[in-house]
Amino acid sequence: MTHPIPKDDHPAAVEPHYGSTVRGRQRFSRPEIGAEFDSVLLGGNGAKLFGLRRMGKSTEAVACAERLRTQGLTVVEIDTQGLVSEADLLMRLFASLPAKGWGDRVLQAIGGDGNIAAVAREALRQQNREGLGDVNAYFNTIAVAIERALAAGPAAADNAAQGRILLFVDELPWLCRRILEGDEAKGRQRIDQLFAALRRWRDSGMGMLLIGSIGLVGLGREYRLDMNHLNDLTTLSVPPLGTADEAAAFVNALAAGGQTRGWSPVHTQAVLDESAAYYPAMLQKAFQVLTIGGAAAALERIADLFADKVRPELDKTFFEQFDRRIKLYRAIGEPLAKTIPLICEVVLAAAAPISRDEIRRHIGADLPPSLDEPTAENPPLDEADLGDALEMLREDGFIDVRVARDGSQLWRAASPLVRAWRIRRRGGR
Incomplete structure (x- = not known):
């Protein structure tokens, strides 16, 4: 499958660079x-x-x-x-x-x-x-x-x-x-x-x-x-590239800017197929691994290169950030320390965006016994607590929200990346 480059919106060539803030010819305009x-x-x-x-x-x-x-x-x-x-x-x-x-x-x-x-x-x-x-x-x-x-x-x-x-x-x-x-x-x-x-x-x-x-x-x-x-x-917020066409335009621009020998539309499609999310930094890393010496890797090697080099690096760079944030929530104190991971799991496990009321019902059913029986050490979860918990998860890149005209909220995974993190940490389930 080939993807056209929307020339009016994006540069045809971008100098490959992975590791820090990019600007000028290294930047893919959005x-x-x-x-x-x-x-x-x-x-x-x-x-x-x-x-x-x-x-x-x-x-x-x-x-x-x-x-x-x-x-x-x-x-x-x-x-x-x-x-x-x-x-x-x-x-x-x-x-x-x-x-x-x-x-x-x-x-x-x-x-x-x-x-x-x-x-x-x-x-x-x-x-x-x-x-x-x-x-x-x-x-x-x-x-x-x-x-x-x-x-x-x-x-x-x-x-x-x-x-x-x-x-x-x-x-x-x-x-x-x-x-x-x-x-x-x-x-x-x-x-x-x-x-x-x-x-x-x-x-x-x-x-x-x-x-x-x-x-x-x-x-x-x-x-x-x-x-x-x-x-x-x-x-x-800075979401991932919005469509496969936009992601392909970025990868093609990297190939053009890097004057990569042997790069083809099939290489671009393989990068998209193997990627967990279309964030520019992730696509940059994949491109870096697949173009050692200025030449495109053989197509039959791409799956192995992702498995051996790209995904382990992305796990270290991105997924471990989610792990550290979950750990930081423990310092917040109850009732949020135990309920924030539950809220995160409820939203990420849902097959479709889930309402705030549904989230409350789910975590009410799943609360540990110590939180079912509020005490001074385990206070009850009120609406302000729930709002703070949802906003924390939103700020930290786990979930996002859409709000209807009547004020009702629908919460969902912030990106395919966080879903990939959940699957990885659950052993592929």
Whole structure:
């Protein structure tokens, strides 16, 4: 079977690359996703984008930032991996602001605030990490000064996109977890203050995209955080390539971009047939294994190469992420620690999308005896608990939802990948 390449939407050639964020000639454009990202970030306070690693989140975020910059917006991208505090985040923000314009306005707002100690102001101005403790001590006051600068900025004055600033924060949940684990006494208060500051900045005109390979609902539940500060953000996602034709267009583009000798439409179809899901990173990995030395593998070897090299790598890269998330749910406490895996199994085992009421009935029948008899240690499962559980599983890439006009919910597997994970972990059943 041959698959046409929709030339108006996708590049005919993509340079093969597996392992990190791709851009430029290495990127396979996905116009529908790009249009959704741009619309959400230009038309509201911002969005949150959570899900497994290597699913294309950072690639789509980088592409979005590049598009928005061409429209005259200032986009600041901060990767919080390696950061340890909210002061670190402020340092990165100041280092990334353009010296003229936003950088000047924010520095003037902070420099003119007598409530901020001179040592903290100087640490920010000079990017002196030895002053992180001083910056942390004045975080709230500094955040308010930034809020004033935003409120007086061009976006607020003109109500126009031109001149607006957007902040993209990658791996924010991991920074939050480091703060919470490193400061048992005040960590929760510090995160609540951080979330509140980010919300005030958004309300003052700063667009925002919060990205993470783990969700924030579970973290909020575990540490009893105030998640209301995030309820203005739209949920975005990066699904697998939507059709076999689109996936084939991507694989064909890799073959063209890599100038792969001997690649044929039959090779492309074999890759699709052997793949658990059409995520670009997975197809990239398969293509990498099947094209050693710049030449296509023999067709009769493809099934064995998938079994011996592609699937073991995908198990390590993707399926183990699901395993770790299930393990993390144990720290949340009851009644969710035991019921979240049950909810996940109910949805994934269903032959068709399943309603919230049906989920409750199923887990009611399957609850362990300790949860059938609520105690202080095993409290009952109420609607708020069920909602949190479903949203955690949604943020972590297990399930997804459609909501009808009357508000009824239908839950389903988030992708073929999670169904493949369930089958693999159940020994093929």
